[in-house]
Amino acid sequence: xxxxxxxxxxxxxxxxxxxxxxxxxxxxxxxxxxxxxxxxxxxxxxxxxxxxxxxxxxxxxxxxxxxxxxxxxxxxxxxxxxxxxxxxxxxxxxxxxxxxxxxxxxxxxxxxxxxxxxxxxxxxxxxxxxxxxxxxxxxxxxxxxxxxxxxxxxxxxxxxxxxxxxxxxxxxxxxxxxxxxxxxxxxxxxxxxxxxxxxxxxxxxxxxxxxxxxxxxxxxxxxxxxxxxxxxxxxxxxxxxxxxxxxxxxxxxxxxxxxxxxxxxxxxxxxxxxxxxxxxxxxxxxxxxxxxxxxxxxxxxxxxxxxxxxxxxxxxxxxxxxxxxxxxxxxxxxxxxxxxxxxxxxxxxxxxxxxxxxxxxxxxxxxxxxxxxxxxxxxxxxxxxxxxxxxxxxxxxxxxxxxxxxxxxxxxxxxxxxxxxxxxxxxxxxxxxxxxxxxxxxxxxxxxxxxxxxxxxxxxxxxxxxxxxxxxxxxxxxxxxxxxxxxxxxxxxxxxx
Numbered sequence: 001x002x003x004x005x006x007x008x009x010x011x012x013x014x015x016x017x018x019x020x021x022x023x024x025x026x027x028x029x030x031x032x033x034x035x036x037x038x039x040x041x042x043x044x045x046x047x048x049x050x051x052x053x054x055x056x057x058x059x060x061x062x063x064x065x066x067x068x069x070x071x072x073x074x075x076x077x078x079x080x081x082x083x084x085x086x087x088x089x090x091x092x093x094x095x096x097x098x099x100x101x102x103x104x105x106x107x108x109x110x111x112x113x114x115x116x117x118x119x120x121x122x123x124x125x126x127x128x129x130x131x132x133x134x135x136x137x138x139x140x141x142x143x144x145x146x147x148x149x150x151x152x153x154x155x156x157x158x159x160x161x162x163x164x165x166x167x168x169x170x171x172x173x174x175x176x177x178x179x180x181x182x183x184x185x186x187x188x189x190x191x192x193x194x195x196x197x198x199x200x201x202x203x204x205x206x207x208x209x210x211x212x213x214x215x216x217x218x219x220x221x222x223x224x225x226x227x228x229x230x231x232x233x234x235x236x237x238x239x240x241x242x243x244x245x246x247x248x249x250x251x252x253x254x255x256x257x258x259x260x261x262x263x264x265x266x267x268x269x270x271x272x273x274x275x276x277x278x279x280x281x282x283x284x285x286x287x288x289x290x291x292x293x294x295x296x297x298x299x300x301x302x303x304x305x306x307x308x309x310x311x312x313x314x315x316x317x318x319x320x321x322x323x324x325x326x327x328x329x330x331x332x333x334x335x336x337x338x339x340x341x342x343x344x345x346x347x348x349x350x351x352x353x354x355x356x357x358x359x360x361x362x363x364x365x366x367x368x369x370x371x372x373x374x375x376x377x378x379x380x381x382x383x384x385x386x387x388x389x390x391x392x393x394x395x396x397x398x399x400x401x402x403x404x405x406x407x408x409x410x411x412x413x414x415x416x417x418x419x420x421x422x423x424x425x426x427x428x429x430x431x432x433x434x435x436x437x438x439x440x441x442x443x444x445x446x447x448x449x450x451x452x453x454x455x456x457x458x459x460x461x462x463x464x465x466x467x468x469x470x471x472x473x474x475x476x477x478x479x480x481x482x483x484x485x486x487x488x489x490x491x492x493x494x495x496x497x
Contacts, residue, residue, distance in 0.1 A: 038125075039128045040129065040132045041132070042140060044129070045144055048118075048125075049122055049144050049147055051118055052115060052147070053217070053218065055114060055115045059111055065289075066111075066288070066289055068358035070111060070112075071428045074431070076430055077431070078431045079430035079431040079434055079452070080304060081311070081426065082301050082302070082303070082304060083302040083303065084096060085299055086298070088300050091104045091106050092106065096456070098453065098468050104477075104480075106477075107477045107478055108483075109479075109480065109483070110480075112155050113169065115152075116155050116169060117169070117172055117173060119149070119151050120152070122145065122147075123149065123152075123172075124171065124172045126144055126145060126148075127141060142204030143204055145201075145204055146201040146219065146224070147201075147205070147218060147219045149198070149200055149201040150227060153195075153201070153227060153231075156193065156197075161435070163493065164473075165184040165186055165190070166185065168185040170193070181487050181488060181489045182487070183489040183491075191231065191235055194231055198228050202225065205220055205223070207222070213272050216273075216278065217272075217278075217280070222253065226248055226278070226365070226366055229241045229244035233369055233373060233436065234432075236376070238376050238377050239373075241372075242373050245366050245367075246370070248366050254277060254363040256389070258393070259395055262344075264327065264344060265343070268342075269356055271357040274363075275362050275363045276357075277363060278361045279359045282356065282358070286355075287355055288340065288356065290356070291340070291354035294337040294338075295336070295341040295349075301337060302336065302337065303337050303426075304335070306455070307329065308330060311325075311400070311421055312326070312400065313399040313400045320397055320398075321397075322394050322396045324396075327345030328345065330425075339425070339426050340358075340426075341356070359427055364390050364393075364424075368386070368419060371384075371386040374386070375412040375415075380404070381406040383406075384415070387416065391419065394423070400418070402415050417437050420433050434448070434449065434452065443472060450466050450469065453465045453466055473494040473495035477493075478493050
């Protein structure tokens with residue numbers, strides 16, 4: 001499998017120096033962060049940008065979770081599509097049962113801030129190279145800065161949706177483990193900075209790198225537009241979301257892969273298809289960690305029973321099948337989460353072949369974001385037309401079609417949410433989708449959240465969990481206790497004080 005991450009793996013080697021104790025081999029200072037004496041050539045700028053992407057795959061020091069695994073856990077544990085096993089960790093169970101506490105290691109945001117710091121380094125130092133390398137153009141610099149700013153914006157978007165108020169660190173530090181005493185910024189301030197970064201990135205980002213794998217594994221202008229659409233949707237800025245979605249749709253560079261016997265393999269296993277917009281690309285040189293989560297005997301998660309029974313539906317005749325369900329998201333006979341461990345619709349990959357990509361954005365995600373914005377703008381017919389495009393490709397079962405009245409805003413909005421569950425199953429989006437849906441209009445749809453939690457926690461815990469979730473502050477995770485101990489300017493999120 002040829003991906004940009006075959007090349008980016010070399011960047012990871014630069015970060016690690018081939019060992020767990022050295023980072024950024026032959027870059028100064030030796031402890032990991034580039035100093036002024038490094039920034040001399042355009043090739044060094046390129047290597048630093050490569051390092052930003054490489055940091056998505058793994059912690060150079062090997063001390064924290066890879067970001068795709070962390071994003072999966074943040075986006076799925078608090079929702080309703082996962083089932084625990086005897087191997088589910090105590091920390092994972094706590095979040096699933098609405099019992100997160102500041103000592104929970106899954107609230108450790110340091111891997112995200114590590115990537116943010118790498119982006120900050122590029123933003124701070126790359127412009128200096130214009131002075132020392134006369135072959136380095138302003139256009140090339142702008143493109144590299146666009147990648148760094150968009151990636152930084154994406155990292156902050158995960159943070160603000162997961163923790164609410166977070167420190168806004170926009171300057172690089174001299175050591176990636178250095179503690180910087182920064183107070184939290186409000187959600188509004190963080191979101192505005194995200195939009196600022198994205199606006200600046202849009203003007204400099206390339207449309208294409210000329211290589212398909214690079215266009216999917218690196219940030220292009222269309223990646224920027226999709227992140228913008230997602231942020232606008234979170235902020236209830238629906239007209240702006242439509243404009244951002246249309247930039248991607250009108251480009252004609254993306255489309256839905258037709259259903260076929262090779263659909264699963266082409267889309268998920270091989271990756272880099274015309275349906276992909278931005279994905280984290282693993283390879284045989286750098287495996288992902290999902291095999292251990294889903295495929296081994298002591299797997300930590302299964303798909304919840306409702307995934308096949310209610311979300312995708314089961315055709316009793318055996319003739320009809322939503323291609324996104326059995327043999328794609330899940331192995332129906334035993335609820336194995338299949339998307340990351342299947343070779344095709346029926347065969348399991350070997351543990352040494354765990355390099356299925358992690359998708360951050362795909363084209364149907366854009367169509368459904370646009371449908372969601374349209375629904376909230378009372379343009380139900382247009383929203384349903386987009387949902388129909390997604391469902392038709394997937395051969396969705398008639399039993400999962402609610403046939404909402406286009407004039408009924410609430411029914412159309414709920415149908416969008418349900419279709420996003422089918423399309424984006426186990427892609428780390430479900431909790432964020434539910435929270436976005438529920439929090440609108442001062443939590444007017446809180447009953448959906450109450451019903452959801454009642455379907456996943458044990459019966460004796462339902463009332464307690466529901467009582468917690470009625471407090472909007474509980475929708476965000478606590479700040480990890482280590483951060484509070486080392487940064488005295490931080491205060492714990494309100495629900496956990």
